[in-house]
Amino acid sequence: MNGVFLAILGAAIATVLAGIGSAKGVGSAAQTSMGVLSENPSMFGKMLVLTLLPGTQGLYGFIVGFLILVSSGVLSGAPTVTMAQGFAYAGASLAIGFGGLFSGIAQGKAAVSGIAMTAKDEKNFSKGMVSVTLVEIYALLAFIVSLLVVIQVPNFAA
Amino acid sequence: MAKLKMKTVRIIALRQDRKRLLEHLQDSGLVQITKSEKSREGFKRVNMSPQMQVFERNVELTERTLKILDDISPEKAGMLASFKGRRVVDPDDIGVIAANAQEVIETCTRIAGLDKQCSDNDAEQLRIKTQLAQLEAWNTLDIPLNCTGTKSTAVFIGTLPEVYSEQRLKQALAAENPALEFALEIVHTEANTTNVVVIAPISQKTMADDALRALGFARPMSPTHKIPKEKAERLRAKSRQLTEENEQAKKEIAGYTEMRERIKETQDYFRFRADKYNVINHLDHTKHVFVIEGYVPEEDCETLEALCSRVATCAVEFGEAGDDAPVKLKNNKFAEPAQGILTMYSPPGKTDIDPTPLLAFFFYFFFGMMFSDAGYGILMIIATGLMIKIFKPDKKMRNNLKLFQYCGISTTIWGLVFGSFFGDAPAAIYNMFTGSDVVMAHSISNMNDTTRALMPMPVIDPQKDALTLMIISIAFGLVHILVGMGCKFVICWKQKDYAGAFFDTGLWMLMLIGFAVLAAGLITTPVLVTVGAVIAIACAVGLVLTQGRGKKGIVGKAIGGVASLYDITSYISDLLSYSRLLALGLTTGVMAQVFNMLSTMMGTNVLGIVFMILIFIIGHLINIGLNALGAYVHTMRLQYVEMFSKFYEGGGKEFEPFTLNSKYIKLQEDK
Numbered sequence: 016m017n018g019v020f021l022a023i024l025g026a027a028i029a030t031v032l033a034g035i036g037s038a039k040g041v042g043s044a045a046q047t048s049m050g051v052l053s054e055n056p057s058m059f060g061k062m063l064v065l066t067l068l069p070g071t072q073g074l075y076g077f078i079v080g081f082l083i084l085v086s087s088g089v090l091s092g093a094p095t096v097t098m099a100q101g102f103a104y105a106g107a108s109l110a111i112g113f114g115g116l117f118s119g120i121a122q123g124k125a126a127v128s129g130i131a132m133t134a135k136d137e138k139n140f141s142k143g144m145v146s147v148t149l150v151e152i153y154a155l156l157a158f159i160v161s162l163l164v165v166i167q168v169p170n171f172a173a
Numbered sequence: 174m175a176k177l178k179m180k181t182v183r184i185i186a187l188r189q190d191r192k193r194l195l196e197h198l199q200d201s202g203l204v205q206i207t208k209s210e211k212s213r214e215g216f217k218r219v220n221m222s223p224q225m226q227v228f229e230r231n232v233e234l235t236e237r238t239l240k241i242l243d244d245i246s247p248e249k250a251g252m253l254a255s256f257k258g259r260r261v262v263d264p265d266d267i268g269v270i271a272a273n274a275q276e277v278i279e280t281c282t283r284i285a286g287l288d289k290q291c292s293d294n295d296a297e298q299l300r301i302k303t304q305l306a307q308l309e310a311w312n313t314l315d316i317p318l319n320c321t322g323t324k325s326t327a328v329f330i331g332t333l334p335e336v337y338s339e340q341r342l343k344q345a346l347a348a349e350n351p352a353l354e355f356a357l358e359i360v361h362t363e364a365n366t367t368n369v370v371v372i373a374p375i376s377q378k379t380m381a382d383d384a385l386r387a388l389g390f391a392r393p394m395s396p397t398h399k400i401p402k403e404k405a406e407r408l409r410a411k412s413r414q415l416t417e418e419n420e421q422a423k424k425e426i427a428g429y430t431e432m433r434e435r436i437k438e439t440q441d442y443f444r445f446r447a448d449k450y451n452v453i454n455h456l457d458h459t460k461h462v463f464v465i466e467g468y469v470p471e472e473d474c475e476t477l478e479a480l481c482s483r484v485a486t487c488a489v490e491f492g493e494a495g496d497d498a499p500v501k502l503k504n505n506k507f508a509e510p511a512q513g514i515l516t517m518y519s520p521p522g523k524t525d526i527d528p529t530p531l532l533a534f535f536f537y538f539f540f541g542m543m544f545s546d547a548g549y550g551i552l553m554i555i556a557t558g559l560m561i562k563i564f565k566p567d568k569k570m571r572n573n574l575k576l577f578q579y580c581g582i583s584t585t586i587w588g589l590v591f592g593s594f595f596g597d598a599p600a601a602i603y604n605m606f607t608g609s610d611v612v613m614a615h616s617i618s619n620m621n622d623t624t625r626a627l628m629p630m631p632v633i634d635p636q637k638d639a640l641t642l643m644i645i646s647i648a649f650g651l652v653h654i655l656v657g658m659g660c661k662f663v664i665c666w667k668q669k670d671y672a673g674a675f676f677d678t679g680l681w682m683l684m685l686i687g688f689a690v691l692a693a694g695l696i697t698t699p700v701l702v703t704v705g706a707v708i709a710i711a712c713a714v715g716l717v718l719t720q721g722r723g724k725k726g727i728v729g730k731a732i733g734g735v736a737s738l739y740d741i742t743s744y745i746s747d748l749l750s751y752s753r754l755l756a757l758g759l760t761t762g763v764m765a766q767v768f769n770m771l772s773t774m775m776g777t778n779v780l781g782i783v784f785m786i787l788i789f790i791i792g793h794l795i796n797i798g799l800n801a802l803g804a805y806v807h808t809m810r811l812q813y814v815e816m817f818s819k820f821y822e823g824g825g826k827e828f829e830p831f832t833l834n835s836k837y838i839k840l841q842e843d844k
Contacts, residue, residue, distance in 0.1 A: 067799070067802055
């Protein structure tokens with residue numbers, strides 16, 4: 016009995032949940048920015064930046080997922096994961112999974128407002144951008160927790 | 174380096190010199206002219222609005238013309254055209270542009286006229302189309318639509334709101350009025366309508382009319398006196414003619430394509446003149462003299478005075494500028510590109526120092542740390558360098574490109590520190606072809622690793638040394654915040670607010686240093702722990718004693734002092750925020766590694782190599798796009814939120830001199 020399934024489950028949780036968060040966030044931001052662009056196509060660059068901001072959660076989730084696959088040996092085809100390590104991977108993935116899911120959605124909402132604000136006056140862009148990144152810190156903290164655990168798991172005793 | 178010192182300036186000159194003086198001021202761009210709405214006692218305003226409107230109309234006309242030209246024969250412009258600078262024009266050519274302006278405006282009027290004709294024709298086409306659709310149903314009718322009868326018969330041509338066969342219609346009419354004599358012909362039927370011709374004796378005209386009306390008969394909306402088929406033919410001919418006219422017009426417009434550059438320069442010429450008249454509108458005049466008031470940087474005062482006395486009979490006086498003076502920044506080559514980042518936040522306010530050099534250093538430093546790939550860094554340096562060389566962009570765009578060039582240098586250095594060149598591309602590709610198992614470099618935590626490494630020196634590998642890197646990141650954060658607080662200290666000192674400098678800023682700085690020493694002690698020697706703790710506690714006591722000094726009464730002072738310690742939480746969260754340096758640096762590296770892995774997946778045959786090149790290019794482009802954006806945004810955030818909140822007030826107004834404000838052309842400077 017070993018923990019390969021749990022390791023893969025962990026990779027899946029990290030990638031999928033954080034991905035959902037980003038997809039929702041970027042999706043709503045993209046809808047709004049397209050509305051703005053239909054009126055004023057010259058703002059494409061600024062809109063693109065604001066739209067992409069909630070996209071990082073998915074990236075963090077993917078990286079945790081990828082690192083789990085690497086360090087558990089699934090990618091090299093010879094997984095060596097004990098039950099305890101498997102649980103550790105799965106547990107670590109919950110941080111970025113849920114952190115990414117909810118912060119992605121929340122950041123998407125902030126991005127929508129930032130886009131509306133920038134549409135009114137382009138000078139507001141930097142303020143909007145900074146405000147939107149305030150949400151990101153929570154995804155970052157979750158990511159770092161997941162990361163620190165995943166990196167240490169191979170050193171865990173069986 | 175700093176904010177330039179501003180002076181107020183007042184120029185009083187003779188009215189006869191007004192044109193010459195204003196033109197020279199506009200060319201030199203030295204002065205920001207204050208535009209007040211009302212004139213002072215004893216002075217009058219000159220109304221230049223009518224002239225100004227003429228110029229503005231011309232600007233508007235040329236703008237419209239350029240748009241029309243773009244629609245019909247788009248300008249061949251590459252994707253990177255927006256980087257291109259304005260065209261440089263010799264100052265002597267302005268005279269030529271002015272002389273030809275009338276001709277260009279006439280051409281523009283012609284183009285706008287042709288465009289209007291085209292859209293009128295398009296509207297006409299639409300009308301013809303609906304008419305044709307209506308006539309379609311009467312196609313087989315061989316008498317005019319508006320025919321109402323002959324000498325002995327009454328003819329009814331029109332539609333009924335129901336589908337009838339000839340038989341049924343006869344019955345229906347007979348049922349309405351059995352006495353009615355008639356002949357009828359169904360011309361056309363479609364859903365819910367029947368087009369019909371009914372002929373009755375003239376004596377029964379009213380009877381027939383009544384009977385038909387009872388069935389809902391209606392004559393056509395626009396009856397013609399022609400046979401429908403002929404009418405349709407004529408309409409088609411008209412439509413063909415309109416199409417041809419439009420084609421002609423478009424061809425003529427397209428023929429004006431090479432006028433585009435001349436239209437652009439003429440537009441700028443009128444823009445200059447409109448600006449100038451707008452300024453005159455806001456100047457105070459008497460019968461013989463007029464007054465210009467404004468701001469000028471101290472370093473330009475002499476140049477301005479010399480210029481004015483050269484071109485006009487005038488008196489120039491300078492004065493000390495107040496707090497509401499506009500701000501002009503001047504920085505060296507290293508820091509100048511970051512000025513845009515600063516003004517995007519807010520130009521410095523009256524008490525602020527100019528933080529651009531510090532901002533520039535930390536911006537490059539943190540950007541590099543987050544983007545951290547030698548390959549990407551080198552690409553950035555080359556790409557921005559080429560763009561500056563090829564496009565010769567305007568100052569603002571040039572500064573932006575420079576900013577990314579400096580960031581590129583920092584990115585390259587950090588890439589080497591992290592052992593990343595397009596991720597682990599060299600090692601991955603080497604392994605793919607030789608089947609060996611080399612790594613990019615050994616990480617500092619695992620120096621006696623025996624696998625072969627490509628890089629000679631050990632590196633900080635964000636994946637293996639995450640914890641170390643996080644501590645390093647937060648240490649950089651501490652330095653960043655301390656520098657910010659140092660600025661606050663200097664500002665307070667300059668304003669002679671020594672209590673603010675030492676108690677509000679100095680104590681906190683010391684306390685943070687104390688904590689840093691304490692943390693360092695935890696890893697190294699216990700002595701440092703004691704030293705750090707003593708510093709921190711001493712500072713905490715100091716804060717409790719001093720922070721309530723604004724409050725009244727001993728209780729208020731005590732509460733204020735203790736409550737101020739709560740600020741420690743905001744410092745902790747600020748410091749933690751710097752862990753993004755690790756997170757984003759790691760993201761770049763891992764993503765690059767993923768793409769390398771994907772690209773080397775297909776083996777070393779020809780197909781595999783093509784696949785590899787393709788995935789390699791696409792993958793790394795995606796990675797550059799995503800992570801450069803991330804690094805840019807988060808670097809900015811660290812500056813704005815973590816550092817500026819410590820000292821920067823902002824709220825200043827930018828110095829906007831009266832100058833040649835153009836969109837397409839730039840006058841060559843020959844000094």
